[in-house]
Structures are given as C-alpha cells and as structure tokens.
Amino acid sequence: MTNALIRLPRSVKRGEAFEIKTLIQHPMETGFRAGTNGTTIPRDIIEEFLCTYNGVEIFRMKLSSAIAANPYISFHTVATESGTLFFRWTGDNGFKVEETARIAVA
Secondary structure, three states, X not given: OOOEEEEOOOEEOOOOEEEEEEEEOOXXXXXXXXXXXXXXXXXXXXXXXXXXXXXXXXXXXXXXXXXXXXXXXXXXXXXXXXXXXXXXXXXXXHOEEEEEEEEEEO
C-alpha cells in the first residue's frame, strides 16, 4: 500500500495564497541500477502528478527518473471558494494513487 501525505491549511481567507505540500512513498527506480544478482532493476517511476481545485486543474508536474524516491512536491494556489482538492499520481506498471482534501474559505 502506498502512503500519500497532504498538508494544507484547514481554512484560508478568500483571495489569500496558500501552500500545498505532498509526499508520497515510492521507490522511483530509474531502470539503470543493477541489482544484487547483476541484472538491471526494471524502471518504476511516478510519471505525472496532478492537482485540481473544485474540478479545475491548478498544478500538473511531469516527473522523470532523476526525481528521488518518495517525491515531495510543494506549490501555492489562491483560495477562491470552499471545496475539494483532488490529487493524482500516475506512473509505470499501472501505478495510480488518488487522494482528496477539503479546504474552507472564509
């Protein structure tokens, strides 16, 4: 099971910028490293991260084999209305994790 951690404020004022932080457990194997028996460990990376705010895309990131294991992603957006942030990580071998978080805007 993959663990995804999401940190954001519970509430913010309308028009205020706020930070969103995510961390997900994933080995991020490049496909270039040799295992203990000398064979190459197959590539296994997260290829894309997406975040939407009430259904509107606010952040998208393409990842590569140069990203470290357990990628940490931090970005900002502006509070427009209360609602839901949706997060999706997709990658090799059918990897897909989806999470949601609520935010209250005053």
